Amino acid sequence: MRAWQAANPDFEAVVTGAVLSMPAARHLGFTFGRVAPGEAEIIQPHRAELTQHDGFFQGGVLGSLADFAAGSAAGTLLQPGWANMTIDYTVKILAPAKGPKVVARGRVIKPGVLITIAAADVFSVGHEDETLCATALVTMRNVKLVNS
Template sequence: MEAANPDFAQAVRAVVLSMPAAKHLGFDFGRIEPGAVEVVQPYRQELTEHNGFFQGGVLGSLADFAAGSAAGTLLPPGWVNMTIDYTVKIVAPAKGEQVIARGRVVKPGRTTTVAAADVVAVSGPEETLCATALVTMRNIKV
């Protein structure tokens, strides 16, 4: 996939990390490539449920941010995207030092983009797939 904006990585980071929800979660980006993004969420007790597992809504939010950010890497300058819908399937408990959401574009489009994300829990060298999501984004010229 090819980025329409040569500054796509900087643009995605700036837009996403300025969002109040992203600031609240406190995640950062790993890799940012055309059509693919990693969102890295360190463990924080306030993001867990009573057994120390990352809470399901947090996993969904991270998947949404990762997939939407991946879609954002393909937008031209002056465009942003917003989530139309997403479906998350939690497939295992998420416990570890961090979770990583790996977003990827499935089908780019002018007005809508379909993306996906897999979320893994990282504990030492081990990664466990804990959630997968399908996300539809609306592309908007601002």
């Protein structure tokens, strides 16, 4: 994996603070794991309201986690006073996600001034193993914040 350099020394606090202030993120109730330049990990504990039949995580939840993780990874490389928004994303669900948690690991593929391409893999994590259950490719639009 490539070693990216963060332009903002406070990248971790900025990214986690921005994401966790979003109503959708609060609703999902996830937490951040590892955050590094060009990388972000989001942990989603199992909750019955996020599942479909037989306790499997619903596909939209997996897509949201992939989007948040990839977008967060991209956000770690932004200049101070910039934010990003999803332009589009494609999620491929590869296996059912069931267990005590799912973990989305985002990474930057190609950063840019206005557009950043990122990806995320989502893993269903059991007590002793993890299974790749989804993968996503995400395009982010970088924008300068008005009050910066």
